[in-house]
Amino acid sequence: MTPISRGFRGRRQPEGVAARLPPGQYETRDFPVLSAGPTPRVSLSVWDLTLRGTDGQSMRWSWDEFVALSREKITVDIHCVTKWSKFGTSWEGVAIDTLISEAAKAGVRAGPYVLARSDGGYTTNVPLADLTNGKAWIAFNYGDAPLPPEHGGPARLLVPHLYFWKSAKWVRELRFMESDAPGFWESLGYHIYGDPWREQRYAGDE
Amino acid sequence: MSAAVAGARIAWRVATVANVVRETPRTRTLVLDVPGWPGHRAGQHVDVRLTAEDGYQAERSYSIASAPEDPKLALTVEELDDGEVSPYLTEELKPGDQLELRGPIGGYFVWDVDTGGPLFLVAGGSGIVPLMAMIRHRNSALSAHAQAARKLPVRLLYSSRSWDEVIYRDELAGLVAGDPTLEVIHTLTRQAPEDWTGLRRRIDREMLAATSWPASETPRVFVCGPTPLVEAVATALVELGHQPALVKTERFGPTGTVS
Numbered sequence: 001m002t003p004i005s006r007g008f009r010g011r012r013q014p015e016g017v018a019a020r021l022p023p024g025q026y027e028t029r030d031f032p033v034l035s036a037g038p039t040p041r042v043s044l045s046v047w048d049l050t051l052r053g054t055d056g057q058s059m060r061w062s063w064d065e066f067v068a069l070s071r072e073k074i075t076v077d078i079h080c081v082t083k084w085s086k087f088g089t090s091w092e093g094v095a096i097d098t099l100i101s102e103a104a105k106a107g108v109r110a111g112p113y114v115l116a117r118s119d120g121g122y123t124t125n126v127p128l129a130d131l132t133n134g135k136a137w138i139a140f141n142y143g144d145a146p147l148p149p150e151h152g153g154p155a156r157l158l159v160p161h162l163y164f165w166k167s168a169k170w171v172r173e174l175r176f177m178e179s180d181a182p183g184f185w186e187s188l189g190y191h192i193y194g195d196p197w198r199e200q201r202y203a204g205d206e
Numbered sequence: 207m208s209a210a211v212a213g214a215r216i217a218w219r220v221a222t223v224a225n226v227v228r229e230t231p232r233t234r235t236l237v238l239d240v241p242g243w244p245g246h247r248a249g250q251h252v253d254v255r256l257t258a259e260d261g262y263q264a265e266r267s268y269s270i271a272s273a274p275e276d277p278k279l280a281l282t283v284e285e286l287d288d289g290e291v292s293p294y295l296t297e298e299l300k301p302g303d304q305l306e307l308r309g310p311i312g313g314y315f316v317w318d319v320d321t322g323g324p325l326f327l328v329a330g331g332s333g334i335v336p337l338m339a340m341i342r343h344r345n346s347a348l349s350a351h352a353q354a355a356r357k358l359p360v361r362l363l364y365s366s367r368s369w370d371e372v373i374y375r376d377e378l379a380g381l382v383a384g385d386p387t388l389e390v391i392h393t394l395t396r397q398a399p400e401d402w403t404g405l406r407r408r409i410d411r412e413m414l415a416a417t418s419w420p421a422s423e424t425p426r427v428f429v430c431g432p433t434p435l436v437e438a439v440a441t442a443l444v445e446l447g448h449q450p451a452l453v454k455t456e457r458f459g460p461t462g463t464v465s
Contacts, residue, residue, distance in 0.1 A: 003220055003304040005256040010264050011290045024255075024265040026290065033433045033457050036314050038440035038450045082267055083253075120450060150437055188313030201253075202311060204215035 020077055021085055022196035028084040033150045036184070040119035040170050041149055049138065049155070051099055052175040053108035063154070067140065069094045069102065074137060076160035078167070079196040091147075091158055093139030096131040099174070111176035115183060116157050119170040124183035125192070126159060126166055128176070135161060138171060163194040163201070216308045218255065219243065223303045224278060229373045233332060234296040235271060235282045240307065243279055246270055248339035249316040249428065252281065252309030256291060266291045269335040269430075269456075270310065273342035274318075282373060284332040315456045319347040321426060323358035326418045328409065328439050330365045330431020334373050336456065337362065337430055341388070345381060359387040363417045365409050365435065368397035391417050409435065411442035421447035430456040 012018075017027055044063040052058040061069070073092050079085045100110055114131055117123050130136065139158040140147055147153035152169030159166045165185050186192050191200040199205060225237040251269045272280035285296040299305070317325065317340045325344070327337040344358060366372045369392075378390050393405035393413065405413065419425040427448060429439045436457045443453050 002218075002257050002306060004259055005294070005305060006303060007298050008256045008258050008264075008294050010256065010258045010262045012262065024253075024263075026264065033437070035455060035457065037455055038444045038453050039437060040450070083265055150433070184314075189311065202216050206215070 017087075020087060022079055023199045024201075025079055025083055025085040025196065028086055030084075031086060031089075031151065032080070032082075032084055034080060034082060034165075035150070035169065036122070037120060039149045042119050042154065042170070044154060047154055048172065049099075050173045051103040051108055052173060053103070054111040054176045054178055055109055057106070057108045059103035059106045059108050066094065066138075066155070069098055072137065074139070074158065074160075076158075078160050078164050081163040081165055081190065081194070081196075081201050085196075090143055091137065091139040092141035093137035093155070093158060095134060096136045096138070096174070097134065099138065100132065109176065111178050113177040113180045115175045115177055115181060116168040116171050117173040117175065118168050119172055122168060122170070122184050124157075124166050124168045125181055125186060126157075126162070127180070127193075130159060130162065131174075135159065161195075163191075163196050165190065166194055216311070217242075218306045218308045220304050221279070221307050223299055223301050223305070225301055226299060229282060230371050232296070232371065233282055233284045233373050234299075235280050236295060236299060237272075238279045238281065238307075240279050244310070246274055246279075246310035247313075247316040247318055248274060248343040249336045250310035250312045250339075251336070252279075252307045252311060254281070254291070254295075255306040255308075256294065257306070264291050267311070269339070271335045271338050271342075273339060273346050275343065275346040282332065282335045282338075315428065315430075315454050317343075317426060317428060319344060319358060323360065324419050324423060324425045325358060325360045326425040326427045327360065327362040328364075328414075328427070328429040328431070329362065330409070330435035331367070331371070332373060333429075333431030333435075333456070333458065334364060335430075337428055338374055340428065341378075341381065345385070345388075348385065348387075359389075361389045361391065361417060361419070363391045363393070363409060363413070365393045365395060365431070367395055369394060369399050369402070409439055411445065414439065414442050415446055418443070418446070418448075421449070424449070424452060427453045428455075429453065431458070433457040 047063045050060045075090045077087045114126050136159040138155050140155040157168040157171045221238040221240045227235040251267050255265045257263050268281045271282040283295045286292045329337050429436050436455050
């Protein structure tokens with residue numbers, strides 16, 4: 001039975017705020033940084049992004065080629081598994097749909113699962129269906145400025161409907177896979193899918 | 207560890223407060239009895255959930271301060287000025303009160319004696335908490351296997367705003383006095399006692415170069431504190447030649463003030 005915390009009142013959120021908060025989250029106006037190690041720094045002259053198909057076929061964009069793709073402005077709420085949520089964050093990036101259709105022209109075959117790989121060795125897994133139909137981007141601007149390195153710049157994955165560890169910072173490769181495989185945090189006790197509205201924080205959460 | 211076992215949900219457990227220890231003006235250690243606690247590794251954290259009379263709930267994460275060998279679970283909590291949960295934990299909670307928690311959580315920012323050393327720890331303010339669990343764990347191991355632990359020397363570089371805000375100050379001094387393989391270097395950033403002869407500035411690259419083991423000795427490095435401190439320290443350590451994979455970090459917010 002849940003014990004009542006004697007004398008605890010808490011801070012009730014206005015209704016509009018409460019409705020936007022997934023269970024167990026609180027709103028912050030700040031933008032906290034959560035990273036497992038040092039912030040990698042890569043020169044844009046060597047940066048590239050690769051989409052690798054299930055058959056090993058791949059497509060690669062240099063920075064200049066990447067930012068020349070059609071870009072979108074995105075305003076979304078984001079939810080970190082460490083409990084904070086931030087409303088109305090504004091980004092600019094390239095839709096994963098755009099990358100997939102460009103890569104398909106070069107014969108890159110998509111698969112049902114994706115493993116994102118980042119500078120510094122970070123990885124995370126996301127089903128393809130969660131990256132397509134306007135649900136995810138590779139973002140390179142935050143607000144109207146280049147995305148700062150500590151927040152994942154030069155470019156990060158943005159999958160706002162999942163916990164934010166899925167939005168891999170410093171992303172360099174999306175690899176299509178036939179079957180799901182856990183990434184970094186997913187191998188260390190965090191949930192394989194990570195839906196904040198179902199509070200799927202840790203392995204075993206339903 | 208239990209936290210990583212696929213399929214086993216990490217259950218909410220009812221913890222009972224055994225003791226509340228005043229560490230500094232702004233921090234308290236909650237010593238908890240947690241029936242069924244599955245054990246933890248030094249560096250892990252827990253989720254704490256409070257429930258108001260009308261059913262409203264609030265959750266936050268706190269680092270574990272106690273060694274895995276300790277029969278009671280200790281959390282050290284810093285009171286945040288505009289906090290919703292921390293002022294309740296530090297000001298209101300009394301022995302006998304109950305709260306819910308689940309854990310342990312986190313499988314990366316962890317160290318145990320099997321991981322090896324030397325161990326270089328860098329703390330800013332309440333970032334000391336998970337690092338103290340590592341120091342306490344090593345001390346337990348040192349008592350049991352003195353020879354083995356000598357191969358695991360530890361240095362802690364610890365930045366605080368003032369001498370009064372140094373968490374675990376007396377315990378650290380006591381451990382250092384009895385253990386030549388443990389070194390603690392304090393730096394004070396805002397205020398220092400008149401007779402202070404130690405470091406008196408924010409942690410910078412020069413300070414890290416002077417206090418850390420050289421990268422060639424491949425120390426295991428753990429850095430915990432406010433984001434600007436951790437960013438600066440981790441970046442400087444990589445510049446000094448440390449392998450990024452051996453530098454593990456935990457940043458806390460939401461405030462970004464450097465202590």
